[in-house]
Amino acid sequence: MQTTGKVYAPVKVSDLSYSFKAVETHSDIAFEALRTILPPKKFFFPQEETIVMCDGDQISEVVEVPTPFVVFGVHPCDLAGLLALDKIFLSAPLDSHYQRRRRAAVIVGLSCLPDKHCFCRSMGTDTPNKGYDLFLTDLGEEFYVQIKSQAGLEVIQACSTFVQSVNNDDNDSYKDFWSERDKLFERTFDSSKLPNLMDMGWNDPVWDQLAERCLSCGNCTPVCPTCYCFDMVDVAMFNTQKMEAKRDRVWDSCQFSGFAAVAGGENFRPGPIDRLKFWYRHKLHGFDDAIEIPSCVGCGRCTVSCPAGIDDLPGVVLTLLQKTNMKDAVQ
Amino acid sequence: MKSDGTLPKIAVHGLTGCAGELLVILENLGTVLPYVQVASFPFAQSKNDIKDVDIAFVEGSVSQEHDIEVLNKIRSHSKWLVAVGNCAVHGCVQSSTCAKFTPQEMVESVYGKDSAIKALEAKPLSSYVEVDVSLSGCPIDKNQFLAVLASLLKDHLPYIIERPVCLECKMRENGCVLIEKNLPCLGPVTAAGCGALCPSFDAACYGCFGPCKDPQLDAMTLILQEKGYNLSDVLVRLGTFGIPEAVLSNLDVRR
Numbered sequence: 001m002q003t004t005g006k007v008y009a010p011v012k013v014s015d016l017s018y019s020f021k022a023v024e025t026h027s028d029i030a031f032e033a034l035r036t037i038l039p040p041k042k043f044f045f046p047q048e049e050t051i052v053m054c055d056g057d058q059i060s061e062v063v064e065v066p067t068p069f070v071v072f073g074v075h076p077c078d079l080a081g082l083l084a085l086d087k088i089f090l091s092a093p094l095d096s097h098y099q100r101r102r103r104a105a106v107i108v109g110l111s112c113l114p115d116k117h118c119f120c121r122s123m124g125t126d127t128p129n130k131g132y133d134l135f136l137t138d139l140g141e142e143f144y145v146q147i148k149s150q151a152g153l154e155v156i157q158a159c160s161t162f163v164q165s166v167n168n169d170d171n172d173s174y175k176d177f178w179s180e181r182d183k184l185f186e187r188t189f190d191s192s193k194l195p196n197l198m199d200m201g202w203n204d205p206v207w208d209q210l211a212e213r214c215l216s217c218g219n220c221t222p223v224c225p226t227c228y229c230f231d232m233v234d235v236a237m238f239n240t241q242k243m244e245a246k247r248d249r250v251w252d253s254c255q256f257s258g259f260a261a262v263a264g265g266e267n268f269r270p271g272p273i274d275r276l277k278f279w280y281r282h283k284l285h286g287f288d289d290a291i292e293i294p295s296c297v298g299c300g301r302c303t304v305s306c307p308a309g310i311d312d313l314p315g316v317v318l319t320l321l322q323k324t325n326m327k328d329a330v331q
Numbered sequence: 332m333k334s335d336g337t338l339p340k341i342a343v344h345g346l347t348g349c350a351g352e353l354l355v356i357l358e359n360l361g362t363v364l365p366y367v368q369v370a371s372f373p374f375a376q377s378k379n380d381i382k383d384v385d386i387a388f389v390e391g392s393v394s395q396e397h398d399i400e401v402l403n404k405i406r407s408h409s410k411w412l413v414a415v416g417n418c419a420v421h422g423c424v425q426s427s428t429c430a431k432f433t434p435q436e437m438v439e440s441v442y443g444k445d446s447a448i449k450a451l452e453a454k455p456l457s458s459y460v461e462v463d464v465s466l467s468g469c470p471i472d473k474n475q476f477l478a479v480l481a482s483l484l485k486d487h488l489p490y491i492i493e494r495p496v497c498l499e500c501k502m503r504e505n506g507c508v509l510i511e512k513n514l515p516c517l518g519p520v521t522a523a524g525c526g527a528l529c530p531s532f533d534a535a536c537y538g539c540f541g542p543c544k545d546p547q548l549d550a551m552t553l554i555l556q557e558k559g560y561n562l563s564d565v566l567v568r569l570g571t572f573g574i575p576e577a578v579l580s581n582l583d584v585r586r
């Protein structure tokens with residue numbers, strides 16, 4: 001992979017957390033990592049980036065030309081997250097900053113086994129169908145490799161001594177892995193009901209209970225593979241010779257009270273409950289039909305990143321399904 | 332450069348505080364000197380003139396009569412007044428939100444019963460004069476200071492982040508010390524600007540930049556209590572670096 005470019009993979013950063021970082025050898029990689037703090041979106045839509053530089057009367061767009069790089073260890077939910085972001089950033093008006101980075105990347109997917117917070121199976125994002133150049137299924141002694149692109153093929157050709165053709169046994173092991181994996185999900189629901197459920201449950205008291213605990217800290221959104229909201233800030237600065245200014249794009253969150261504030265002092269979502277419900281709806285109702293894909297990929301990052309413990313999406317869904325009698329209505 | 336060919340004048344003054352902001356500004360004076368004329372900076376130079384200043388930076392809280400006189404003089408002579416540091420913005424440690432004694436009790440215990448020292452209740456600058464820009468921090472962050480000065484030199488109100496420390500912490504991909512270590516981290520309710528410095532070193536945020544915009548103190552109190560911290564400790568922790576009384580009085584547990 002290193003013949004392609006710099007390799008990024010999950011690395012352990014604290015007792016419980018992992019992060020995609022640059023790695024040198026395979027021993028740097030935390031193969032056991034289930035979810036990283038930030039999803040791989042950070043490689044394409046970075047936390048902070050300068051879009052425009054201003055030097056005197058000279059105003060220029062910053063055009064970074066990224067060198068090829070590899071993101072290794074991307075699980076199926078995160079592949080789905082990247083495909084959702086592609087629909088946002090690569091639809092008109094196209095975001096060239098995102099596009100350049102996306103084109104420079106080789107994505108190597110990796111299978112995983114779910115924990116109690118995973119619900120990708122319910123969201124239909126549990127199987128790696130697309131969005132990768134290579135996908136590795138961990139069969140214990142060896143990996144079952146699926147090649148999706150020319151870039152992926154080139155990686156395999158560069159390490160041909162480590163690969164061999166699959167036989168029938170390998171195919172059986174592959175099928176067994178994924179069918180056994182299906183059985184490991186603790187909580188499942190029918191995601192086709194979610195839009196109706198969110199409409200019907202809009203005034204449910206469950207939101208008040210959750211909002212009482214909400215810190216509006218915004219931890220749920222940077223960790224989300226499909227959250228893409230940002231702010232643009234103009235920053236004046238001193239340079240060595242000339243005074244300069246820059247326009248930065250910085251991650252924002254719908255959970256902050258200023259997010260929906262407008263000139264004149266009006267705020268469309270003034271309280272934590274307004275913001276929390278908005279976020280839940282956006283995740284579970286989807287992109288409100290503009291793009292017909294779910295905006296939750298079931299990775300469980302928000303659940304584990306919420307200091308208040310109120311982002312248990314499958315828990316909330318199952319509660320609402322029960323309350324609205326929708327659980328048994330359609331199966 | 333102004334239209335008459337001179338450099339804009341700045342003033343840097345301290346009221347009652349630890350001079351932390353003065354030090355940050357002093358350490359970064361080299362960066363700004365090509366662009367400004369330091370008209371007054373008693374901490375750094377002996378010849379000072381406060382008249383017709385373009386931008387005045389004032390640190391410290393107003394804690395004595397003399398502070399009010401100095402502050403009024405600076406205000407009347409400057410175009411922009413910037414409160415720098417938590418003392419100037421929120422009143423900080425010496426303000427009343429977590430103090431357990433009256434100013435009189437404190438004066439007597441330190442200077443004796445018949446002391447000539449007169450102290451006022453420590454208050455932020457905005458209690459006495461109009462403040463144009465508030466930059467919190469204990470001490471302030473040098474990059475934020477430079478950005479504020481650079482903006483004001485262009486007659487442009489600066490952008491100062493009001494979002495919580497959690498955003499900067501997540502952007503740096505720190506493991507959450509509130510979740511993973513059950514530390515009493517105030518990141519969710521504290522204004523960012525520090526780059527999540529303490530949590531980046533596995534320490535809890537103790538709120539030294541003051542509250543973020545619209546802090547959810549009830550939820551913060553509830554969650555820290557659930558982790559076993561007692562209410563009075565939590566309230567002291569929340570108020571240590573100063574917090575507007577209006578924000579604190581919204582707390583359910585205080586009502």
